[in-house]
Structure formats: structure tokens, C-alpha cells
Amino acid sequence: MREETCLTRDSLAQNNRYLDWDSQPAMFKHYPHFCYRLKLSDIPSLQWLEQTRCISDKRLIAQAPYYRLNVPSAGNLHPLEIYVQLRNISGVLSGIYHLDVVNSELVMIAEIAQEGIEPFLGLEHRFNGALLMISMVPFRSSWKYGLRAWRYLYLDLGHQIGSFLASVEHFGLTLTKMFPQEGLNRIMGMGKDEIIAAAYGIGELTSRSVTPLCMPLMRVSPTDYTIIDDTLYDAIVSEPITSKSVKTAFTESFLEINAARRSAREFYAPAMRDEVITTLLNVTASSNLEIVALLLQAQSMQTGMYRNGKCTVRGNFVTECVHLLLDQRFIAGANMVLLIYANDFRASTHVDAGIYAQELYRACEYHGVGCSGIGAFYDNEASLWSQKLLLYAVAVGGKI
Ligand SMILES: Cc1cc2nc3c(=O)[nH]c(=O)nc-3n(C[C@H](O)[C@H](O)[C@H](O)COP(=O)(O)O)c2cc1C
Structure with a gap:
């Protein structure tokens, strides 16, 4: 994807597209109002999740709310979403949830029992704890950057993984990298507008058997409208991510740093x-x-x-x-x-x-x-x- 995404003097001179901010696709995904919701602040054992991706600044610009997050993002477009499957966590109904960053809530998409997402992450047994998935929403970025969005999606993803690693380390937890399998996107109710790019487990694999979710989850568009760029989509699905976890520093100051980063x-x-x-x-x-x-x-x-x-x-x-x-x-x-x-x-x-x-x-x-x-x-x-x-x-x- 290098050549197609290069910036040159000529490409910039030719790109005189006027960007109408009124046409910016929605920056946050919203599941329907009837879905069961949990305030993250009510679940101390999930503070690591609340701190992984959260709003750290909100103001009004031209009468519209302008949010900034604990993680930076090219153009402040934030083309990522987070999901978790939670199993056997005290005080939490086992299920697959979407992280609603604006309201700091978990929104239940499906309840689980013997069925689960595990087989779609290469696991043969039930995983007690959290299975975290980060998805990319290409149009949020390609709307402004065209094919160069390919780079920014992955750089943003790296920032998000970095903040997740630091949060997990601060809360004294350990994680395991998971490998998204064929069929994960479909079962998560996603189309070409959203792609799971990375997954991690925090918890432990049990010896109890699990059956794969058989019905795809409800399909909710991650943006209010979308334009699919097949070149971008094909480039994203053709490459798995093999990045390794790294040790993070300043663990004890994590919360202050996470809230203040700009x-x-x-x-x-x-x-x-x-x-x-x-x-x-x-x-x-x-x-x-x-x-x-x-x-x-x-x-x-x-x-x-x-x-x-x-x-x-x-x-x-x-x-x-x-x-x-x-x-x-x-x-x-x-x-x-x-x-x-x-x-x-x-x-x-x-x-x-x-x-x-x-x-x-x-x-x-x-x-x-x-x-x-x-x-x-x-x-x-x-x-x-x-x-x-x-x-x-x-x-x-x-x-x-
Ligand atoms: C991948 C990436 C590329 C960025 N590129 C630029 C850039 O070229 N110029 C710039 O001024 N800021 C750049 N930024 C910073 C963003 O503009 C900034 O993160 C965004 O406006 C949100 O503000 P915040 O980081 O204070 O939350 C970039 C950030 C990321 C993550």
C-alpha cells in the first residue's frame, strides 16, 4: 500500500478537495436505546477497560460537541471501536458488549452461556474474564484522507493498543494476544464498514467446552453513513497483524498521564x-x-x-x-x-x-x-x- 498512499507535492497540489466538516461521518457507534447498559464506574474490576479508551476532553465548537480521547488520532477522527466478551465476572451478566466511550458504558449486544466468541479467536474452551476486540472503521478516516487512511488506521490502532497495554499493566493484570479467525467479523455483525483488527484476552482459559455463536450479532452501522472503498477494505483484510506486546513505563502514574495526555x-x-x-x-x-x-x-x-x-x-x-x-x-x-x-x-x-x-x-x-x-x-x-x-x-x- 505504500505507493498508493504516498504524499508528494504533486498529489497535494492535485487534491484540492474541499472538506465539508458537516459531512464528517459519526465518530462513535451507537447501539439501539433498548440494549441493556452498564456504567463502567460501577464495576471496579473493569477500570482497566474504562481507562483503555475514554473521553478526556469535551468542548463545544460551532455549537457541536467536540471530543478528544486519551489516545491521539490522525485528524481527531478516531476510526476505532472496542468490544468485549465478559464471562464469569462478578456482578456482570456474561455477554458480548460494545464500549460506549461517550457515556463510559458497556452496551450488551448479546448474552452468552455455553455459546461464545472463543472459537472465532482460536480458543477451544470457555475463556473466563474478558476477550477484548478492537475494530477499525475505515470510512471515518478515508472520508478525509482517502487511501492514506490505511496508514492512519494502523498508527491509531498502535496508539490504542499502547494505551491498553499501559492500562492493563497499571492494574496489575496480564494479557494474552488472540488471533482473529475467519468468520469473526460476520459473527460480530460487521460488514465491509468495520473490521476486527486485534484481540486480547485478560483472564484464563477453562477446561469447559464452548460452542461457537451460531447467529451473527445485530448489525449496527458504525457511522451514520458510509462509502466503502474496496481497495482500502481489501488491503485491510489481506494482512493479519503480528505486533508484539511491549513493556510500558511510568506504570504508577498511568491514571494522571492518561487523563492529561494531549x-x-x-x-x-x-x-x-x-x-x-x-x-x-x-x-x-x-x-x-x-x-x-x-x-x-x-x-x-x-x-x-x-x-x-x-x-x-x-x-x-x-x-x-x-x-x-x-x-x-x-x-x-x-x-x-x-x-x-x-x-x-x-x-x-x-x-x-x-x-x-x-x-x-x-x-x-x-x-x-x-x-x-x-x-x-x-x-x-x-x-x-x-x-x-x-x-x-x-x-x-x-x-x-
Ligand atoms: C497517526 C497520527 C497522525 C497525526 N498526524 C498529525 C500531523 O501530521 N500534524 C499534526 O499537527 N497533528 C497530527 N496528529 C495529532 C492529532 O491531530 C491529534 O491527536 C488530534 O487532533 C487529537 O488531539 P489530542 O491528541 O490532543 O487528543 C496525528 C496523530 C496521529 C495519531
Whole structure:
């Protein structure tokens, strides 16, 4: 999907599409009002779920509510949804639920007993606890970004998985990665407008037998209207995700960081100390990624290109860096831009890049500095700093 999703000067010049925000597809899925609902705040054992994806800022813009979440999202479009199957959890009816992020509620789609979703996740027995599924809603992103949405869907997914990993770790739980099987989407009541992309289990596999759900769940559109892009859909269903879980840091400060995380819109470089720069240069990324850091401004550190914490090329790269990132001017005020490269231009490497970037956001919040994911860049100009392929960038800098 690389060529089809590249940004070039020509592609930008040709794309003079006027974006009418009134036509933005609905950002949250709503199950019918008659479905049974549970307030997440009433179930202490599911606090990890409430903190995995939640509203962290709400305001009115042009008389319409404008939500921002604990996870960042390209264009604030949030093309993801979360579902859980809960079995044998005290105080909760066993069933398959949708996470209603706006109301912080679980909405029951189906009650379960000997039937379950387990066989569609490769499990032969009942799983006591939670089976979490994250779906992607391509149109929420392709509405604005066209085919480039392919990248943003996976980067957003990586951020979401990163926040889930951090939440689970904070609450002292362990998770197991699950593998969506053929038929999962259909049984979840989804069509081409929504695709389960990742699944995890928190709990334990029992020895009790389970039968596969035989009737698909009710079908509810994830948006108020949709336009299916078959190229995007085919590209998504053709690639399974093989990303690995990583250890997250600042576990004890998770709740404060999760509530406060925001994307920086401007930077004030003198407010960032060199020690914080050094710490951020050492945030661990998955081994299939290459991190190239461009240090643009610092107190006494050498500016230039860094790899593995060491300056390998000295220089002032502000102009080149800002230009690479589509001339987004606010980046000129950043202390550092981390460029995330990989050999493979695949769904999984994008997810890994999102997981790493989420950890950077969390580290920045912890250290009191600003941070923003940058998904818009001229692809073919990224070879200046690595022979690999640029997947994503993160700008970091002092807060005003
Ligand atoms: C994959 C991805 C790409 C992004 N690309 C850009 C970008 O190119 N420029 C920018 O200013 N912000 C970018 N952002 C930040 C989003 O605009 C921001 O997350 C969104 O507006 C929501 O704000 P919040 O992060 O404060 O909740 C990106 C975020 C993500 C996750």
C-alpha cells in the first residue's frame, strides 16, 4: 500500500478537495436505546477497560460537541471501536458488549452461556474474564484522507493498543494476544464498514467446552453513513497483524498521564531540559523499527542526527525537517523530531510505530514536555536520513 498512499507535492497540489466538516461521518457507534447498559464506574474490576479508551476532553465548537480521547488520532477522527466478551465476572451478566466511550458504558449486544466468541479467536474452551476486540472503521478516516487512511488506521490502532497495554499493566493484570479467525467479523455483525483488527484476552482459559455463536450479532452501522472503498477494505483484510506486546513505563502514574495526555500545537524549546531529551532518546521501540532522532534545539547538547542515543551527523536540520513534515510550521519550535522507519511497509510495522509513539506521548506527559504524532510527510523525501521507509514521526518540545 505504500505507493498508493504516498504524499508528494504533486498529489497535494492535485487534491484540492474541499472538506465539508458537516459531512464528517459519526465518530462513535451507537447501539439501539433498548440494549441493556452498564456504567463502567460501577464495576471496579473493569477500570482497566474504562481507562483503555475514554473521553478526556469535551468542548463545544460551532455549537457541536467536540471530543478528544486519551489516545491521539490522525485528524481527531478516531476510526476505532472496542468490544468485549465478559464471562464469569462478578456482578456482570456474561455477554458480548460494545464500549460506549461517550457515556463510559458497556452496551450488551448479546448474552452468552455455553455459546461464545472463543472459537472465532482460536480458543477451544470457555475463556473466563474478558476477550477484548478492537475494530477499525475505515470510512471515518478515508472520508478525509482517502487511501492514506490505511496508514492512519494502523498508527491509531498502535496508539490504542499502547494505551491498553499501559492500562492493563497499571492494574496489575496480564494479557494474552488472540488471533482473529475467519468468520469473526460476520459473527460480530460487521460488514465491509468495520473490521476486527486485534484481540486480547485478560483472564484464563477453562477446561469447559464452548460452542461457537451460531447467529451473527445485530448489525449496527458504525457511522451514520458510509462509502466503502474496496481497495482500502481489501488491503485491510489481506494482512493479519503480528505486533508484539511491549513493556510500558511510568506504570504508577498511568491514571494522571492518561487523563492529561494531549497533542502539542506549539512548542517553547527553552523549556525542555537536555536530560529529558536524553531520556526520550532511550524510549524502547520494537526491534523491527529504526528510530532516527533529529535534535533541532537543545540547551547544550549537539544538534544533529542521533541514532541509538549518539549524535552521528552534526548539523542544523530545522529547515529540512519542517519541510519533510509538509511544512507544518509549529514543528520549527520543537526540540526534537523522532522519525520512525522500518524495512517493511506493513500493517504490523505501522502498529508497532503507533505503540512506540504512544509510549513517547506518555513519557513526554510524565516529563512535562509537549508531543505530537505527525503522520503527514513527503514520503519520497524521507530517504535523506535512512534507507528504510518512513512510517511516522513524533515532534517533541518544551511547553509554552
Ligand atoms: C497517526 C497520527 C497522525 C497525526 N498526524 C498529525 C500531523 O501530521 N500534524 C499534526 O499537527 N497533528 C497530527 N496528529 C495529532 C492529532 O491531530 C491529534 O491527536 C488530534 O487532533 C487529537 O488531539 P489530542 O491528541 O490532543 O487528543 C496525528 C496523530 C496521529 C495519531
